[in-house]
């Protein structure tokens with residue numbers, strides 16, 4: 001993630017909280033229902049109300065991977081986006097080298113739309129990107145799969 005640098009500190013965290021409070025990013029913590037352990041974040045960003053579109057993002061703490069948490073959180077947030085916010089398109093874009101993120105999109109059953117040449121910058125390199133999207137026609141399937149998630 002571009003912001004996950006060695007010198008990330010309180011000021012950067014406060015800027016992010018301000019961004020969420022301004023309503024331009026719908027960010028949700030992924031936490032344990034019982035003991036509230038913080039595992040990561042799942043968010044809708046670049047929400048464009050006039051076009052009814054948004055981008056989906058997710059990340060986990062390194063100690064919280066390989067348990068299905070990102071897939072389940074993303075599924076629940078997609079239901080919120082398509083049902084409550086009535087968005088028509090929610091896009092997920094990642095570097096083609098980010099196989100873990102590609103696997104999340106595939107596990108969610110999203111439609112792969114295109115590959116964009118040199119569309120994403122990771123570290124100090126430019127990567128080709130894969131683009132997936134969810135639509136209202138996915139809602140019922142996602143809702144059923146997300147039924148046990150709060």
Ligand SMILES: CC(C)(COP(=O)(O)OP(=O)(O)OC[C@H]1O[C@@H](n2cnc3c(N)ncnc32)[C@H](O)[C@@H]1OP(=O)(O)O)[C@@H](O)C(=O)NCCC(=O)NCCS
Pocket residue numbers: 001057058059060061064065066067068069070071072093094095098100101103104107
């Ligand atoms: C992308 C990222 C969130 C994926 O994490 P992840 O742990 O692979 O994804 P999930 O939490 O969905 O877990 C899936 C794994 O748990 C397993 N799993 C266990 N129980 C599961 C369940 N109930 N449902 C789904 N998967 C389950 C899956 O088999 C899979 O394991 P595998 O990779 O060995 O096949 C993580 O790699 C990350 O934070 N990367 C850095 C940030 C980033 O790149 N974000 C995306 C930007 S577009």
